[in-house]
Amino acid sequence: MTFSPLGGLLKFFAKEIGNKGGRIVAKDIQAAESSFRWTHAEKIADLKNDVGLSxxxxxxxxxDSTKVEDLDKIYRYLSKPTNHYDKSMLHGLYQKLMNKVIEVDQSATLKEMIRVFKEKGMSMVDHLDYFV
Structure with missing residues (x-):
């Protein structure tokens, strides 16, 4: 099947318009997605009203949590009876939550130790007296 020169030109323009239009639509979709991205703090705050999250x-x-307060809000969310999680799922989530609380707490303790070392110029012996 052969096209006339005009048909070939129209086919070329249609392809270019489709490519350019597709890029414009893709940019618009990306802009819309970026405007709807929630911060971690917003997600945690919404837990108060949410139920049945996956x-x-x-x-x-x-x-993603780095604060014990955020983990406490997640714990309160999991305690809602309206979530309808089965016992094994809750057990797994609680275990993950407790491990994260320990991790965050240890990280905070380590940061405090480093801060004290820097501010007071403490030695390891001083450290034992201060923290133990």
């Missing part, structure tokens, strides 16, 4: 989303919130 366990993978809750695990993601636990992993």
């Amino acid at each position: 366990p993978s989303y809750v695990k993601e919130l636990i992993d």
